[in-house]
Amino acid sequence: MREVWVLGAASNRFGKMAETAREAATRVSWEAIHQAGIDPKAIGHTFVANCFGVADHQAHLGPLINQGLGIPEVPSVTLESACSSSSAALHEAFVHVAGGFADAALVVGVERLSTIDTLQATSYFAIAADYPFETKNGATFPGLYATLASAYRAAFRTTPEMFGAIAVKNHANAARNPHAHFQKEITMETYLASPVIASPLRLYDCCPFSDGAAAVVVAAKESVRSPVTEPLVVRASARAGAVTDMHDRTDLLGLPSTRRAAELAFRQAHLTPREIDFAEVHDCFTIAEALALEDLGFYPKGTAAQASLDGATARDGTLPVNPSGGLKAKGHPIGATGAAQVVEIFEQVNGLARGREVPRTGTALAHNVGATGGSCSVHIFGRR
Numbered sequence: 001m002r003e004v005w006v007l008g009a010a011s012n013r014f015g016k017m018a019e020t021a022r023e024a025a026t027r028v029s030w031e032a033i034h035q036a037g038i039d040p041k042a043i044g045h046t047f048v049a050n051c052f053g054v055a056d057h058q059a060h061l062g063p064l065i066n067q068g069l070g071i072p073e074v075p076s077v078t079l080e081s082a083c084s085s086s087s088a089a090l091h092e093a094f095v096h097v098a099g100g101f102a103d104a105a106l107v108v109g110v111e112r113l114s115t116i117d118t119l120q121a122t123s124y125f126a127i128a129a130d131y132p133f134e135t136k137n138g139a140t141f142p143g144l145y146a147t148l149a150s151a152y153r154a155a156f157r158t159t160p161e162m163f164g165a166i167a168v169k170n171h172a173n174a175a176r177n178p179h180a181h182f183q184k185e186i187t188m189e190t191y192l193a194s195p196v197i198a199s200p201l202r203l204y205d206c207c208p209f210s211d212g213a214a215a216v217v218v219a220a221k222e223s224v225r226s227p228v229t230e231p232l233v234v235r236a237s238a239r240a241g242a243v244t245d246m247h248d249r250t251d252l253l254g255l256p257s258t259r260r261a262a263e264l265a266f267r268q269a270h271l272t273p274r275e276i277d278f279a280e281v282h283d284c285f286t287i288a289e290a291l292a293l294e295d296l297g298f299y300p301k302g303t304a305a306q307a308s309l310d311g312a313t314a315r316d317g318t319l320p321v322n323p324s325g326g327l328k329a330k331g332h333p334i335g336a337t338g339a340a341q342v343v344e345i346f347e348q349v350n351g352l353a354r355g356r357e358v359p360r361t362g363t364a365l366a367h368n369v370g371a372t373g374g375s376c377s378v379h380i381f382g383r384r
Helices: 021-036 061-068 085-098 118-126 141-155 160-174 188-193 256-269 286-295 304-309 334-349
Strands: 004-011 045-049 076-079 104-111 196-198 212-220 232-241 278-280 363-370 375-382
Touching (some): 004 021, 004 334, 021 061, 021 104, 021 212, 045 085, 061 076, 085 104, 085 232, 160 286, 212 334, 232 256, 232 334, 286 363, 334 363
Parallel strands (some): 045 104
Antiparallel strands (some): 004 232, 232 375
16 A cells, blocks of 8 residues: 555534535645645545534535635545544545545535534434444434443442533633634533533533544655655554443443554554554543543553543653543544544644654654544554
């Protein structure tokens, strides 16, 4: 396979967009292509991640985005993998470029849900679970992740402050991120005083509904004459699946799809978890970050929440986690989330993450989960 580089990555500010999904996706795509220093006509394929186009009354976004970029003849496809959609799109782009089917590819994720009310948005999100057996019987994602949090608390000695430390840390990081939905720090007292949403999860354990768009340009090393930025080398691109229904699982203390995707990714990259300098992980709820760190092999079972409380995952800790603020505070526009993780890694490596820099940027990992673990993508990036 050919070596694949990330040449450009761009995001808008997550939150509530005045632009349509089409407009926002086209704009960040332009920015990523410009940053990559290539002509749009060098793009051989466009991969779009957009789960809820119906909320913006616009499906089939790919041709419209390409039309706005002046490349209407370029093929496109829209992918859906719940919250991991743009990471799945990045994997497909990687496969196309590494396999020689395109010299360069565009990945763009976008979501716009602010046009509908909270109840309707919650209902849209919930169909990413098993509708007949989970959603139709009243299960929403706060409830499903609360089940995981309850199992974790029953198995290990945890305190509310351990999960609270994850929320406080991610809000502190997001406060320094111009792309973030929430740019305001919180205290532990604020966290503990927040209302319970689905016991034991409180308000500040939960990510927000966000609008947003993010784009990534990947290209074959051999097709790049002189990169204008410090490219990310895609050292691994791995995906895995698992049983979707929680009532059919034998283990609620982690996500099998994360463990499998991580195993594949570390094998591809010829690395171990100890060699990762920082990570962007899927933290739709604080429990999700703790489980991810354990499933990825960074911490033994039952210890990640305590590590967060001890400061090990802070920007100046031994393993900085979610310097962007994560889904928890940066925001979670479903289709754009995975691509936005790559934007953060790209900005860290290129010295663009001013005010939220991590000490070491040699090797980074991005982890993105679909729903409650029915699908998962893990990417590992390095420097040239």
